[in-house]
Amino acid sequence: MNLVLCLTEQCNLRCTYCYYKESQADRKTVMDDATLEQAIKIALDRTIFFRQSYLNITFFGGEPLLRRDAIYKGVEFAKAIVDDAMDKGKISKNFKLQFAVNTNATLFDDEFFDFCEREKFRIYLSLDGPEHHHDIARRTVNNTGSFKAIEKHIPRFVKLGAVALSTVTRAHVSTLFESVKWLHEQGFQSLTTSVDFDGKWSGEDFDKLALQYQKMADYWRECREKGDKFFLGTIHDKVKIRLINSRYRLYSCHVYNGAIGVATNGNMFPCTRFITSNPNTHYVQGNVFTGFDEAACDKIRVFLDNDKKECEGCDIRYRCCAHECACTSYYTTGTIEGVSPEVCTHERMLAEICDTLLEKMA
Numbered sequence: 001m002n003l004v005l006c007l008t009e010q011c012n013l014r015c016t017y018c019y020y021k022e023s024q025a026d027r028k029t030v031m032d033d034a035t036l037e038q039a040i041k042i043a044l045d046r047t048i049f050f051r052q053s054y055l056n057i058t059f060f061g062g063e064p065l066l067r068r069d070a071i072y073k074g075v076e077f078a079k080a081i082v083d084d085a086m087d088k089g090k091i092s093k094n095f096k097l098q099f100a101v102n103t104n105a106t107l108f109d110d111e112f113f114d115f116c117e118r119e120k121f122r123i124y125l126s127l128d129g130p131e132h133h134h135d136i137a138r139r140t141v142n143n144t145g146s147f148k149a150i151e152k153h154i155p156r157f158v159k160l161g162a163v164a165l166s167t168v169t170r171a172h173v174s175t176l177f178e179s180v181k182w183l184h185e186q187g188f189q190s191l192t193t194s195v196d197f198d199g200k201w202s203g204e205d206f207d208k209l210a211l212q213y214q215k216m217a218d219y220w221r222e223c224r225e226k227g228d229k230f231f232l233g234t235i236h237d238k239v240k241i242r243l244i245n246s247r248y249r250l251y252s253c254h255v256y257n258g259a260i261g262v263a264t265n266g267n268m269f270p271c272t273r274f275i276t277s278n279p280n281t282h283y284v285q286g287n288v289f290t291g292f293d294e295a296a297c298d299k300i301r302v303f304l305d306n307d308k309k310e311c312e313g314c315d316i317r318y319r320c321c322a323h324e325c326a327c328t329s330y331y332t333t334g335t336i337e338g339v340s341p342e343v344c345t346h347e348r349m350l351a352e353i354c355d356t357l358l359e360k361m362a
């Protein structure tokens with residue numbers, strides 16, 4: 001089970017591509033202790049009910065390090081109830097409790113690094129690339145770049161095996177490959193890029209992106225041939241799913257195996273992009289205090305079990321984010337059933353590059 005806890009909707013940055021950006025000023029809520037504990041309890045109960053062998057808890061925001069106190073409390077509480085469930089024989093002694101944090105990295109210090117090291121946190125760090133690339137979109141509330149606040153910590157992030165997440169907008173596209181290479185050269189061994197689909201990508205933008213992906217694919221292949229296990233998710237996932245003849249939902253979608261995203265007010269959602277404390281929203285799966293709304297959960301199950309009509313017969317549908325990822329569909333079209341023409345174009349282009357790469361690697 002994967003539990004994502006939105007500890008706060010507040011953030012110390014104002015990234016131009018933030019999916020909260022339209023409502024940034026209204027997002028002031030934080031998760032209280034009772035909600036935090038109840039969310040962890042309900043996730044563990046669900047994990048036990050589904051006889052799963054692990055619980056991953058991700059601290060999320062806004063910027064979760066604005067609620068460092070809540071992260072510490074959450075970890076202690078989760079460890080205590082997992083120990084109790086083990087003592088009572090509800091879960092096996094091999095049960096795995098794991099923690100992660102999704103962060104903009106600007107508020108890290110030695111104390112928090114030590115804590116992450118001690119608790120074996122998986123760190124997902126938003127870092128778009130070198131300063132000139134990163135600071136295009138990742139701005140502070142005062143509209144200055146945020147790179148300088150992260151730079152000094154890069155070696156420690158690398159030492160802890162942090163995963164770098166780099167977002168690509170139309171303004172970043174020409175320097176994408178250079179940034180990926182730079183991140184790898186800093187020592188990041190795990191990195192994924194994702195596109196900010198804003199409905200404005202033109203054919204020319206996609207041509208530029210295809211060129212960058214081509215360079216990334218060649219670079220990744222060269223690394224692998226040299227024995228470097230560099231994980232470049234953008235390319236690796238598409239190649240791997242094709243090779244093992246699987247589908248994205250089974251390979252890496254947490255929703256399929258059970259995921260709960262909890263908003264500051266305790267409302268539960270199927271994945272990260274849906275999470276909001278705004279009551280006028282879609283796909284609420286219940287509330288941590290009142291339990292799951294099974295009818296709402298069923299809608300997600302139906303989505304997961306069926307192919308999209310628009311994609312009937314498309315060879316790449318099981319590798320396509322527009323088809324497989326509920327979050328991508330939701331944020332690009334407003335519904336999980338929708339298909340964004342922009343994502344469709346992107347996925348076809350990337351699949352072709354990855355298929356050609358596979359032929360070269362055969």
Ligand code: SF4
Pocket residue numbers: 011012013014015017018019020061062063103104126
């Ligand atoms: S760090 Fe994340 S939450 Fe904060 S403004 Fe940037 S994208 Fe939004």
Ligand code: SF4
Pocket residue numbers: 252253254255256271272324325326327328
């Ligand atoms: S819905 Fe999309 S973002 Fe969420 S876990 Fe599945 S693939 Fe990942």
Ligand code: SF4
Pocket residue numbers: 310311314315316317318320321322323339340343344345347348
């Ligand atoms: S590439 Fe287009 S048609 Fe094919 S699965 Fe994706 S969205 Fe559907």
